[in-house]
Amino acid sequence: MNENPAPSATRDELQARIQSSFERSGLLRHLGAHLGEVAPGRVHIHLPYGAELTQHLGFFHAGATTSIADTAGGFAALTMVPPGHTVLSVEFKINLMAPAQGESLEAVGRVIRAGRTLLVAQVDVYAVELGEKTPVALMQQTLMSISEK
Secondary structure (H helix, E strand, O other): OOOOOOOOHHHHHHHHHHHHHHHHOOHHHHOOOEEEEOOOEEEEEEEEEOOHHHHOOOEOOHHHHHHHHHHHHHHHHOOOOOOOEEEEEEEEEEEEOOOOOEEEEEEEEEEEEOOOOOOEEEEEEEEEEEEEEEEEEEEEEEEEEEOOO
């Protein structure tokens, strides 16, 4: 159960807030990731396949997979904190369950608990190939809400 309900922002306001933060991330731009669905407590991040994102066997590198998982959970948490606050990851655990191969990866972050200071998110990462999604990673993440000032 959440201690703090999602801020009373409209879906468009949430989308704009997350998009603005997303666009300031040099790593996401470098990876070629893009923002998908944004809703209170839930964010999707997409990462198209590129040879520069692979490891020695041609699968998506665990670093790329982890980066979009951390981002999806972080932005899901950001939808739950008030304006003037942001979030930082303080801990996460990721299980890499299968080789990440396909046309793209999709990370779906969702807030499990939103407290005043700490938030907990879960992120499911899927490999997408011909419209089929295969689970490849699962992350549990703790984030801290901090003032942007």
